[in-house]
Amino acid sequence: AQSVTQLGSHVSVSEGALVLLRCNYSSSVPPYLFWYVQYPNQGLQLLLKYTTGATLVKGINGFEAEFKKSETSFHLTKPSAHMSDAAEYFCAVSAPNTGNQFYFGTGTSLTVIP
């Protein structure tokens, strides 16, 4: 079975500061991991994904995440926050060959302070 825990339902950072959103997962098989962003009244947009290969993955809008198997983590970072980064962020896990059902965390709301 797969599950995701996102630590911190609300995170506030100053504009230009480092963004760090935490995600820990549980999976009985090597997982696929994802970060999605959701703006108000919109659907989910894929930021980045890890399937296999390089554990540091880069996504859109300057975000990146590192898969750490030993820590069962997939934290999302961005060196310098922009006002436009304010949104809800969801971490998700999927397992290959299981129909690729996604299991989402409860989300982290990012506020960027000018």
Added chain:
Amino acid sequence: ETGVTQSPTHLIKTRGQQVTLRCSSQSGHNTVSWYQQALGQGPQFIFQYYREEENGRGNFPPRFSGLQFPNYSSELNVNALELDDSALYLCASSLWTDSYEQYFGPGTRLTVT
């Protein structure tokens, strides 16, 4: 390339009624997944359709049912609506061979009163 579209955008229903939500897949995609996102929560997997058959189901009762059509579009039907069914319903399409590449539609906001 046309993205995932959903209709209607918003819907208000009364407890006990039935509702049908619609989803058109992204061009070339043959798999559709449905998710329920309650306010303040992450999306929860309802079920997935491939080749017009249900392929995997989350922890949702049978009053949640679906269809997939030959053109890969899909419907989500919910019978005997309950207040807790109020949520954003998201549809995601993908290729069966690359189902981890799921593309989400904007969702349908269902309010049950």
